[in-house]
Amino acid sequence: MKMFGSVTIVILYVCLLTSLYRRCSQARHIALNPVEWNVYAYLKYELYGCEAVSPAQSTGQNVTQDIEDNQVFVTSLSPYIIDRAIHIRPEASLTIQAGVRVLFTNTEAKLVVYGRLRSDGLEGLRVVFSHNSLPLGDSAFRWDEVEVKKGSDVMLTNTDIWQAQRGLRGDADDMDLSSCGVYVSSSGIVLTSGKKNRTGQAFTGGIVYGCGQGIELSSGQQLSHFLFRSYEIVNNLNEGIITKTKNCGLEVENSQISDNRGSGISVSGYSPLEYMRMNKVDVTGNANYGALIYVNQVVDIRFCSFRTNKYYGVHVQGHTQALFAVFQNNSFEHNGRSAVYLRLSNVTFTGNTLTRNGDRYAVEVTDYRGTDKDSCVISGNILHDNYAGVYIRTSSNVTFSYNFITGTQSKHAVYVDAEWVLFTYNEIVNNSAAVFIKKFPQYSLSMNTFINPESEYEIDTNLPFSESYFINAAYNYWGSSNGSFVRSRVRDAFINIDLVLIFVSPFFVTSDLAELYTGQDPDEFTQDDFTIGGRLVQNVTLRRNTSFSVTRSIYVPEGISLMIEPGVELRFPGCPYLSDGYGNIPYYRGWSLCGNEHRGSYSCRMPKRISA
Template sequence: MWDSSKTFNISSDFDMDGEKRGGRLTEDTVLIPDNQTTLDFTIHVPRGKTLTIRSNGTLQFAQGTGIFVQDAQLEKFVIKNAHTGINAVKGSVLVVDCVIENSVTSGIEAVLAANQTLRLRNCSIRNNNQHGVVAKGSTGTYTVDTDNFTNTKFVSSGDTRGLHIYGRSSGQSDYVRVTGNTFTVQQQCLKIEYIRQMWIEDNTFTSTTDTAVHIAQWTLDTLTIRNNTFRDSSKALSVNLHNVAPNDALVIIDNRFLDHTAGPVVQLEFSNYKATSYVRGNVFQNNTGNDASVLYVINDVGTSTEAVAVVDNYFDNPSAAYDVKVKIPYTEGHAMYAVRNWWGGASSSHVRSRIFDYASDSTTATVQFEPYRLTKETDSLSQTENGFVRDNGIIGGIVEEDTVLVKKQTSYVVEDDIVVPAGVSLIIEAGVSLLFRRGGITVEGTMRLLGKEDDEIVLQPHSSGSFRGIRFQEHWSGSASMPAYR
């Protein structure tokens, strides 16, 4: 912290031989240090004064000192081993072609009010102890009017967040633009909270132990996440949005999500959110993880399955149990759209196995995945089919029309929870054998089991273990019949 008892007036002869260096500026100042300039005390730049630091010099700090600033422009500068590299309070800061490294707390800390800006261009923010850069809103105001971070490297091997931007309100039209940067940190690369307009484009994110990018907002105008590379992180992206936003407010387009080791790789969580957002043209490849899912969509409004349209994406994640998983309350007649995607294989059974939805858990929403891409290189699409009975005796999912399972030489293999909706019947004839890989049978409509004493119907797990059995929904109003025999 700046100590007023150790204040020295600084003018253009700031670094005159024999003088202590540091203190409060009394006029606009241009500082041109040599290669070994050391600060004895914190530089304090009060409101209305401007400090411009130029040349390729290195400014070193005595322990506990730094720059306490309200308006500043830094060009071609190295700041290292400070308590806080730059501390900006209610003022605008432009940092160009600079290196800020090894700060005790953060490389840059900024508290901004309306119409104030923090801009970084072509900088390197390295190995600062708490944050690379943190920008917050001042009390009683909405936080950052404009934040612009371009072509900057955020690097840390320690317990550090790269860039954290925090707004205190949702009533202003503030915006943040993060473009062309490289983040390589252990914890979160980028965290943005309560900013209404955001553009995150052309960046590279790597976070070895945490979610690379986390965004939370109550009221959203625009969030565009475009043409970024997320690679070798624990998880890639988490977006939490609350309340209604305009259609197209959230667009996740043309990004690459590669080689993540935990899941979900991308989590989109909505609350009271009924607008349409788009996940389009992205590549999800070689992602693994113990959470099972690559893209996880959560919404507390069952009729808002249309909140996300997942279209024209490339999924190829054989070590993940699912590519898309939804946790949206089931509502009849509503489905989340996930069409024209490549799922790593061309068969309907393979595609269904990559999706966790109503067919796997009848309490959650349906995912409409047809038509889907038959190859990853072309635009050829599948033909929509009745997806309950599939290739090679595989069955599962929603029984979309009245269906009869007849006896055959081999067993039917059930890949997904069998769901019999209201108004639809499923008849299983004598001698039929069902082997359940997972799930069971959920009945809302009509089911008839026509086994005979000498030709039984067999329902059992595919291998060792158990399956869920037959479940009749709470408000079931259909019918079920099974013969009685001894």
């Protein structure tokens, strides 16, 4: 201590002269953590190393006998070397301290647990099970496995397993894993049965990297639960997670399943899951499906991301009609085919974002087993710049609402093949093709916005004409206040009389859906000196020796008559049609039908439809 006036300076010298270790310590980083100082912090630290000692020269403990009592693998005697199958007997226990390395010398060497195993690694001082070769990760060297027998008690914390045939194998109910990693093994984790209780301890904070199969799940006769939280399942040579037997339930949360050479998750149709839940999972860059799921009861996927998977982001197929699926607030981007393919009856698909997905519809929902008691809800989703939009082919009740679809590059923004559809408050804009309706529907299409100038029609259909059915597409906004333009944006009986009628009036003339069109109904019959067309609302007579171009199909409803006097010539430049909806079209000799140099004749048989 030295005094300089009123200032006192304390000089403390700490000198580490020599530190001798019985073993070699290997590390990439040395961390210093000063916890207290006075006024200013100053530290000078010098670290002197030596040449690395080869494994053959290092000291260690050979484990040659089974564990038959309570034993501890201590850090100061590490590594522990095993060259055969070592058994932890039912009444015995083995505790492994932080920093211990357990080295296995050949493919017959393994650890078999009947009793109790505790591996107590720390975050910066992990326990390692590996082959005794260096460097770690050399796939030419393998040992067998850590095998957990039924009824044993295993707890692994901050423990890594390298270069095994099967890193860890046994019943999930007999083990707890926290912050454990399995690397470069033929199979990462093989679970022969799950937790008996769904609220049981999950496997948390683990990594499965560079293995053949990442995680394999199977089960016994009763329902088993597999729970993974904060896991990284990445860069495996086949599937990230694969199930091989029935009676499994799988939950994955806050995890990453990425860059596997097979599917991220693969569930066989021969062994469907009972339920599947995913929450905040990143499924990215897998070389097959993001998730291929066959399931019996429930699929619940929320706040997940499916990106750049080669084929589908998610492919789900139900094995029972009782299946219910929820997809909420997920994102799907750059998947090679569909973002989502659902072969299900009961679906809730809400709040999802789908961007630039592959060569099929971004969302495909298809199932004929549904009834009007089943529900398919697709609401509040955003789709932009996909190859195609949404494909619905189901017998369930469909609610399609509050979706925004733009930038589809081919096919349709929405393709609907369903009987019960509520289609409302959607924005379908700037797509190459808009909405296609396939099945005779009980539809309500209202309060939507359709603005797709690159599409030939806003609504297209191949439904045949019927006196019993029509589609009501009133109360929508079509991007224009011109009635004739709005009528031209729908392909129906007014374009081709063989098609169903679609009524578009009244319609909105403002994008906020506030102001309605007040002009003449664009569906109604109009006649001037040169053109006629539309749906008759009163009796009309076409006077003799006149000529008209039929610019829209003429529809004569029941109870209304269209009288055509002799000498009338009707021309069909765009090949529209003349229809009798069981109204009255008296026939007179002397009038003709003309269209593109074709002259036809008129037949009075009912129902009356003729074409140019």
